[in-house]
Amino acid sequence: MSDLTFTPSSSIFEKREALLEEWTPDELVGRDEELQRYHAALQPVINNESPSNIFLYGKSGVGKTAATRYLLHALERDAEEVEPLDLHTIEINCDGLNSSYQVAVALVNELRDPADQISNTGYPQASVYQFLFEELDNVGGTVLIVLDEVDHIRDDSLLYKLPRARSNGDVTEAKLGVIGISNDLDFRNQLSSKVRSSLCEKEVSFSAYDAGELQLVLEQREAVAFKDDVLDQGVIEMCAAYGAKDSGDARQALDLLLEAGDLARENNDENVSERHVRNARKRLQTDQVVEGIRNYSDHGQLVLYALTLLAEREQTPARTKDILEAYQHVATEEGMDPVSERSVRDYLGELDQLGIISSTEYNRGKGGGKYKEHELEQSISSVEAGLSELLDSTP
Numbered sequence: 001m002s003d004l005t006f007t008p009s010s011s012i013f014e015k016r017e018a019l020l021e022e023w024t025p026d027e028l029v030g031r032d033e034e035l036q037r038y039h040a041a042l043q044p045v046i047n048n049e050s051p052s053n054i055f056l057y058g059k060s061g062v063g064k065t066a067a068t069r070y071l072l073h074a075l076e077r078d079a080e081e082v083e084p085l086d087l088h089t090i091e092i093n094c095d096g097l098n099s100s101y102q103v104a105v106a107l108v109n110e111l112r113d114p115a116d117q118i119s120n121t122g123y124p125q126a127s128v129y130q131f132l133f134e135e136l137d138n139v140g141g142t143v144l145i146v147l148d149e150v151d152h153i154r155d156d157s158l159l160y161k162l163p164r165a166r167s168n169g170d171v172t173e174a175k176l177g178v179i180g181i182s183n184d185l186d187f188r189n190q191l192s193s194k195v196r197s198s199l200c201e202k203e204v205s206f207s208a209y210d211a212g213e214l215q216l217v218l219e220q221r222e223a224v225a226f227k228d229d230v231l232d233q234g235v236i237e238m239c240a241a242y243g244a245k246d247s248g249d250a251r252q253a254l255d256l257l258l259e260a261g262d263l264a265r266e267n268n269d270e271n272v273s274e275r276h277v278r279n280a281r282k283r284l285q286t287d288q289v290v291e292g293i294r295n296y297s298d299h300g301q302l303v304l305y306a307l308t309l310l311a312e313r314e315q316t317p318a319r320t321k322d323i324l325e326a327y328q329h330v331a332t333e334e335g336m337d338p339v340s341e342r343s344v345r346d347y348l349g350e351l352d353q354l355g356i357i358s359s360t361e362y363n364r365g366k367g368g369g370k371y372k373e374h375e376l377e378q379s380i381s382s383v384e385a386g387l388s389e390l391l392d393s394t395p
């Protein structure tokens with residue numbers, strides 16, 4: 001057995017935390033246009049005028065939350081210098097709070113003393129809104145409410161009520177502004193026009209990062225996270241290029257750099273090289289494959305399991321009818337009614353699309369008909385890791 005004693009390692013990282021999700025940089029780089037528009041939309045606040053309701057949208061990982069924290073922090077700082085201004089900000093993430101009701105309860109509790117909290121049941125919706133408006137009046141001054149990941153709220157009653165609470169006279173003592181943030185680009189279009197017109201008074205769209213912008217983001221973190229001269233020439237550029245190609249998501253690019261650093265450390269290498277980046281990318285993709293399989297439907301997983309068994313017996317590429325037969329066998333063994341041949345074909349098509357298997361169609365010419373052959377596109381071990389939950393849970 002290898003040596004499993006733990007000793008602190010000191011190479012590679014100066015401050016590894018700086019690459020983790022929780023870390024907020026002091027400066028945001030590569031978002032000049034977005035920050036400028038966002039800044040302009042917040043200008044009424046510092047003038048002590050009624051705030052505009054602002055709506056931000058863009059894919060995940062493009063800096064919407066980071067930009068919001070950064071600008072609200074700057075706004076709070078500068079508001080202290082402005083005499084008549086009394087600014088309060090509240091941030092709520094709506095992920096996991098699926099209804100207007102739950103978000104309203106969360107806002108009330110955010111505004112109230114710990115001793116005075118309300119529960120998630122037991123009050124009619126109208127009372128919860130009443131509590132919320134009372135608390136907002138108690139706070140007074142200017143109140144900015146950030147509803148991050150607002151697309152998780154399935155009904156629009158709060159999104160209708162809150163942005164117009166002041167004009168409707170529900171709130172009289174506070175100047176209220178709502179900042180809605182959405183990762184889902186369609187969310188805005190699905191809103192009813194009356195909600196949209198009040199919630200989206202000012203809109204700021206965040207574009208995906210291009211390679212140049214990601215390079216700025218990564219260089220900024222490199223300076224904090226890594227020891228001097230640890231990254232080989234080209235490492236940052238490579239992470240930025242992959243990041244831009246994959247999704248333009250800063251989080252993914254930062255994760256890739258972190259994984260590359262971890263790999264270098266695991267191998268006791270003194271530098272992070274392009275080879276580490278390539279291997280890190282494979283490792284992260286494998287994680288995604290495992291996750292993808294794990295979330296797949298039971299019968300989809302069983303079809304994949306049937307193909308995996310054939311692969312273990314070196315009987316792949318395998319024809320659809322052979323996979324069907326193997327699938328019917330394992331499904332019955334697992335105590336489940338097999339789905340139709342048609343559904344099995346559909347699952348194979350989906351697995352091909354997901355990049356988990358690859359399928360090739362053959363045509364035997366006149367009268368011979370067409371058939372398909374399938375094989376795993378990912379390693380047997382990562383597919384099995386993804387299937388493990390299903391296989392463990394069945395008798």
Ligand SMILES: Nc1ncnc2c1ncn2[C@@H]1O[C@H](COP(=O)(O)OP(=O)(O)O)[C@@H](O)[C@H]1O
Nearest residue numbers: 021028029060061062063064065066217250251
């Ligand atoms: N311009 C930037 N400069 C530095 N770090 C950034 C920048 N944009 C995003 N990040 C980092 O990338 C991650 C994702 O950004 P986030 O603001 O959470 O994206 P979104 O809210 O759009 O999904 C966070 O860890 C954030 O700190």
Ligand SMILES: [Mg+2]
Nearest residue numbers: 064065066148
């Ligand atoms: Mg966010």
